[in-house]
Amino acid sequence: MGAYLYFSSVLEFVRAKRLIPWLLLAVAGMGLAAAWPYLNRQADRTDQYTTVSAMLVFHVLALASAIYSLSIVSQEVEQKTIVYLLTRPVPRWKLLLARYFASASVVALLGILGAVLVSVGVYKGGAFANPLLGKDIVALIFGAFAYGALFLLVSLLLNRAMIICLLFAFGWETIVPNMPGEMYRLSVYTHVMAIADHPSSQTTPGPVSIASGSLTASTLTPGAAYVTLLVLAVVLLAMSAAWFTHFEYVPREDAE
Secondary structure, eight states: OHHHHHHHHHHHHTOHHHHHHHHHHHHHHHHHHHHHHHHOTTOOHHHHHHHHIIIIIHHHHHHHHHHHHHTTTHHHHHTTOHHHHHTSSSOHHHHHHHHHHHHHHHHHHHHHHHHHHHHHHHHGGGGGGOTTHHHHHHHHHHHHHHHHHHHHHHHHHOTTHHHHHHIIIIIIHHHGGGSSTTGGGGOHHHHHHHHHTOOOOSSOOHHHHHHTTOSSOOOOOHHHHHHHHHHHHHHHHHHHHHHHHHSOOOOOTTOO
């Protein structure tokens, strides 16, 4: 039953209407990567890839996670289809986990596709020879599951959670990594980038450094980032499962 719930949720999340905008964004990332040498002539291939992927791919990952995570329960409540979801003869926690893993899997795959296309834009036919791509794939997977657990809990606790999630994805995750001191440790993005372990760039313009979160040097190690994101995802997911099991969810009458 768990496998059926997972794969049926994956099919729901990869419908063309939901998928096409993210595919277009991935193609746009490839175009930006291909055009980057004309925007910054001092950058070598490594700088081109690290700048565009950090600025676009990893931030789009947070955005995609916010939108897909709200589809797990919150969107069902607003569309008044939650009653059909909960009438299935499946424990609520199992239903929630299956939909969470399906959502995070789709987000991770979209992030990986974006990273691969950026690599194509930079390295052309040698895209898979990019030495940074493997670490980025691992980082994107960890990021998708950590972001997914965080946004899922927010969607269960708050009505109209989309605003909060988008503010976090674009505001918090852009500002906090660039703050002085140890504040960057409070950002999921910083931990994801620690796993990616990109080399520092000396040719990235200031505004781009802010967007890519590289304005402040981070002392996080990949090992610490792995543990932090894993613990974060497990704890938040356990909280979400407990909350969803013990509280009622009914269609919202003010959703329209």
